[in-house]
Amino acid sequence: NVDWTNEIEKAKEDNELRIAEMKLKAEQAAKQMSTKNSSSNNEDDDDDDDFGPSISLATASTANNEDTDSDEEDTRPPEPNDQDDDRLDDDERPFFPLTHEIDLKHGAKTVSCLTIDSNGERLISGGFDYELKMWDFPTMDKKLQYSRAISPCESHQLRSIEFSPGNDMLLIASGNCQGKVITRDGKNMYECVRGDMYLIDMQKTKGHVSTLNRACWNPKD
Structure with missing residues (x-):
């Protein structure tokens, strides 16, 4: 004679084990999907950061611009300095000597x-x-x-x-x-x-x- 009660309990235990295994597999699959999504998002962010010219190219362009600006500044006429003032004609120089001065104290009033x-x-x-x-x-x-x-x-x-x-x-x-x-x-x-x-x-x-x-x-x- 077959003990059907024992068979039924064994079947229930087998079903519970299968259900537990399926849940574990589902959780593992969900974790794998989440990790893949996060990695793909990071790659997208990196791609956004890489948008436009690279840093090396940008620095190179700015360096070239500075060189061109310096070349343009060099082509400008030199500004007058004190030595140029000494070369003024006698007619353009002040009549009174202004190199030395003294204060004569007359008094407290005007x-x-x-x-x-x-x-x-x-x-x-x-x-x-x-x-x-x-x-x-x-x-x-x-x-x-x-x-x-x-x-x-x-x-x-x-x-x-x-x-x-x-x-x-x-x-x-x-x-x-x-x-x-x-x-x-x-x-x-x-x-x-x-x-x-x-x-x-x-x-x-x-x-x-x-x-x-x-x-x-x-x-x-």
């Missing part, structure tokens, strides 16, 4: 007038501090101090100072209505006549009646 004798030995400066200062270049030392200071017009601002054609006198115009003449060393010589401020016709008075702005010498006298 310097309003300057004059220098024809020999270039003495400079006279005047300002709103009412002072006239003399600067003698032949005897000046490194301190750059003035040789003498006077107040020729008392409490009037100095507006104009000029050497005479002979360099022996100074003509001064100040905030006063009277011009003044002093010697080269600062001694008073004479003072211009004051005008009559009550006269309407200025041709009938001999002097100025208001502030002077400028005074000058007759170059022929």
Whole structure:
């Protein structure tokens, strides 16, 4: 007699083993497919990265462009330099020498007038501090101090100072209505006549009646 219960149980176990084997095969196949898909995606990405010229070609092209740019720059005319400035004609050079300079400290207030004798030995400066200062270049030392200071017009601002054609006198115009003449060393010589401020016709008075702005010498006298 055949024991059908045992046969049925064996058949069930065989079926379960076959089903388990089929599941394992299916899982392995799925894993293989996933790995293939991932590898294909990576290859596609690599292909995208390789799109266009290679790095070596790009660097070579940029190097060639730089060489051409440098060649073009070399063909341009050279820019002027300091040596070219030295080759300027005498007519184009500045009249005054600008290589050296010094600062002469007149005072704390505005310097309003300057004059220098024809020999270039003495400079006279005047300002709103009412002072006239003399600067003698032949005897000046490194301190750059003035040789003498006077107040020729008392409490009037100095507006104009000029050497005479002979360099022996100074003509001064100040905030006063009277011009003044002093010697080269600062001694008073004479003072211009004051005008009559009550006269309407200025041709009938001999002097100025208001502030002077400028005074000058007759170059022929």
